[in-house]
Amino acid sequence: MKFSINRSVFIQNLTDVQRAISSRTTIPVLTGVKISAKEEGIYLTGSDATISIEAFIDAKDDDNKLKIENTGDIVLPSRFLGEIVKKLPSDIMNVEVIDNFQTEITSDRASFKLKGVNGNEYPRLPEIDAKQTYSLPTDTFKQVVNQTIISVSNQEIRPIFTGIHFEIGNGELKAVATDSHRLSQRIMPLTMPENAGDEVLDINIPGRSLQELIRIVDNNEDIEMMVTDNQVLFKARNIYLYSRLLEGNYPNTDRLLPTEHSTTIEVSASELVNAVERALILSHEGKNNVVRLTITNDDIVLSSQSAEVGNVEESINVVKAEGDALEISFNPDYLREALKSFGQQNVSIGFQSPSHPFTLLPSDQTDNFNFVQLITPIRTPRA
Amino acid sequence: MKFSINRSVFIQNLTDVQRAISSRTTIPVLTGVKISAKEEGIYLTGSDATISIEAFIDAKDDDNKLKIENTGDIVLPSRFLGEIVKKLPSDIMNVEVIDNFQTEITSDRASFKLKGVNGNEYPRLPEIDAKQTYSLPTDTFKQVVNQTIISVSNQEIRPIFTGIHFEIGNGELKAVATDSHRLSQRIMPLTMPENAGDEVLDINIPGRSLQELIRIVDNNEDIEMMVTDNQVLFKARNIYLYSRLLEGNYPNTDRLLPTEHSTTIEVSASELVNAVERALILSHEGKNNVVRLTITNDDIVLSSQSAEVGNVEESINVVKAEGDALEISFNPDYLREALKSFGQQNVSIGFQSPSHPFTLLPSDQTDNFNFVQLITPIRTPRA
Known part of the structure; x- marks a missing residue:
């Protein structure tokens, strides 16, 4: 294998495939990046067995300044390869496998020799033989992931909850994530492939992927x-x-979403985020990380305390408030992440009781669950 | 104590005094910031017993928007105070000691109550009754510190080497630091105070200060x-x-600076830094962190290797080379920091032998030691 290439193009693509590589892998060859030089261009591959990322650098694209003299494969240590190519002196770098998989990387006067591994030892990428290709509008799909991934569990005890559940069919994509303390759901319209039929695709994709x-x-x-x-x-x-899919049936979460509320308040999501971030300075010092919301006829107050440091109280600016008085406690980090997923929108927060989960909905879309965040409160002894 | 103040002015000054505060202090009151409200303005103080920093916020300066209603002192927990004031909602903040040293900090609708400590419990600042006031030009003095602090030792075993040694007199300031592996010296001209006389001031100031x-x-x-x-x-x-001064007599380091060289090379400091940063990618993986410079009649080559990863070689671009062939090994981190202290200048590196310290001088000032970096090589078995 021997080629020369535009160094910044190589760095950009290397950085992308390195995202799949885990420093904690137990499979030695997966600490490396596979480089394959073929007639048509260079393929870079990184993998952690769950996710594999492959980048193709096209020899026909002049910007890549790619000249392939000999085709072939090699696996090089990912971290060193990254550090080295970022520090090379010139815009062009040369890569050549010499003998016994030793690989020379040169640029201007600098010359590195790295110990490589036979490309044949690298696992093959899975064969994808799918009937349909779905086309996801990037902007909206990114938003869907960002708005639901906050509720993905990081506990490996129940692996299915480490992923986002997707149901795709009938012209829409529904995404749900829950860690059993909170739940995020977002539904977006989606143009179905022509050969899709009536079948609903039901899959669980790891959050990390x-x-x-x-x-x-x-x-x-x-x-x-x-x-x-x-x-x-x-x-x-x-x-x-x-990406590997997560096995198992995702539970039906629709029944968890309450449709009746005894108390509803409408607030600016970004204003309430700021108040929550003030309150959690103290709650993070307490044993329980609890913030309390007290809704009365006169006022709505967010408060928190730490026995060692002190306490904080803030009267919240509301657009609208309806229903009963209520005092409810919760993990402020959950509320903060949920509110942030609404950006600059106004949000309608609906409560049933101090012990029932409460919901956050966009205030202009409270008649459906196209976008909802649900949070389970924390029961605290009455102060 | 009760005052209101421009929040960003308070943050700026708090950040300055917090630099003195150590999270590892064993004296509880020193985890706090002392706030003193006097008629003329607010004093903020932070300290770790070695360094104390005091900031004065002038009531007469309109930009400070400082209104003092009641004078007094309080000590508030530094970290929380910082987090809180950075998150407050409005441009103006109010501070009031209520009762039992509890202190209320309010801004717009947000209200924090923090547990404070009696200001009397905070250590008094030292009284400085000095005969002379030296006036240090900030730009040059910053440079002097930056160019010598790299050689300050972080080993507390010999405390005197954790500081920079200053000799001030006869119209100049001489700064020296050494950790016994390397030495940095910089001499700058300095206008003496009128009442200074012929006395040479000889002090050791902690590097951290x-x-x-x-x-x-x-x-x-x-x-x-x-x-x-x-x-x-x-x-x-x-x-x-x-700042406290370090006690003890600093050794005479002048005798350590060699005046004869068997080999001298002149290089661009910044170009050589880049080559050293490439070489240390591999040396950092080895047990000894060693980079080698090989000077022959034909070529000057920087090289390094790691048994696990591979090796690197780079031919160095030199402006001038004189003297004998030489092969010398050293810690590349020392050379990197020494070279960086020269910025974009050309540097003259003078060697005596593979086992003697070598010096770096500005290539346009090799006839004096107004600025010199000295590095002790590492003896390695011959390859």
Whole structure:
């Protein structure tokens, strides 16, 4: 294998595929990046067995300044390769496998020799033989992921909750995530592939795979998605992201969403975020990380305290308030992340009781669950 | 105590005095910031017993929007005070000691109550009764500190080496630091105070105190320095930095600086820094962190290797080379920091032998030691 290439193009693509590589992998070859030089261009691959990311650098694209002298494969240590190429002195870098998989990387006067591994030892990417290709508008899909991924669980005890659940069919995509303390749901309209039929696609994609996907994609083009029994493939510009699907049936979460409220308040999401961020300075010092909302006829007050440091109280500016007086306690980090997912919108917060989950909805769309955040309160002894 | 103040002015000054506060202090009251409201303005003080920083916020300066209703003192927990004032909603904040040293901080609708400590429990600042006030030009003094602080030791075993040694007299300031592996020296001209006489001031200032000082000062005004037997006080704009001096006699380091060289090369400091940063990617992986410079008649080559990863070689671009062939090994981090202290200048590197310290001098000032970096090589078995 021997080629020369525009160094910044190589760095950009290397950075993308390195997102799949975990420093905690137990499979030695997966600490490396696979470089394949073929007639048509260079393929870079990184993987952690759950996610694999492949980038294609096209020899026909003049900006890539790619000259392939010999085709071939090599696996090079990911971290060192990254550090080295970022520090090379010139705009052009040369890569050549010499003997016994030793690989020379040169640029101007600098010359590195790295110990490589036979490309054959790198796991093959899964074959994706899917009937349909779904076309996801990047902007909206990114928003859907960002608004639901906050409720993905990081506990491996119930693996299915470490993913986002997708139901795709009948012209829409529904995304749900829950860690059993909170739930996020977002439904977006989606143009179905022509050969889709009436079938509803029901899959669970690991949160980490979606996180890496939305970091990589540009907003300009649609993301193509193909699904098989246990794999999903996303294609965006010259990047292919393969992810394992999570096995198991996702529970029906529709029944968890309350439709009746005894108390409702409408607030600016961003204003309330600021108040919550003030309150959690003290709640983070307490044992329980609890903030309390007290709704009376006269006032709505957010408060928190720490036995060691002191306490905080803030009267909240509301657009509208309806229903009964209420005192409810919750984890302020959950409320903060939920509110942030609404950006600059006004949000309608609906309560049933101090012990029932409460919901956040966009205040101009309270008659459906196209976008909802649900949070379970914390029961505290009455002060 | 009761006052209101421009919040960003308070934050700026709080941030300055917080530099003195250590999270590892064993004296509880020193985890706090002392706030003193007097007729003329507010004093904020932070300290770790070695360094104390005091900021004065003038009531007469309209930009400070300072209104003092009641004078008094309080000590408030530094970290919380900082987090709280940064998150407050409005441009104006109010501070009031209520009862039992509980202090209310309000801004717009937000109200914090913090547990404070009696201001009397805070240690008094040292009295500085100095005969002379030295006036240090800020730009040059910052440079002097930055160019020598790299060689300050972080080993508390020999406390005197954790500071920079200053000799001030006869129209110049000489700064020396060494950790016994390397040495930095810089001499700058200095206008002496009129009443200075012929006496040479000989003091050792902790590296950390100087580090914090140069972070705080602007380049616009001179720094005023006053010295007593065991304290130094720096005054820059509205900030007073007090530091303990290090006790003991600094060794005579002049005899360590070699005046004869068997090999000399002149290089661009910034170009060589880049090559060293490439070489240390691999040396940092080895057990010894060693980079080698090989000077022959034909070529000057920087090289390094790691048994696990591979090796690197780079031919160095030199402006001039004189003297014998040489192969010398050293810690690349030391060379990197020494080279960086020369900025964009050309540097003349003089060697005696593979086992003797080598020196770096500005290539246009090789006939004196007004600015010199010295590095002890590492003896390695011959390859």
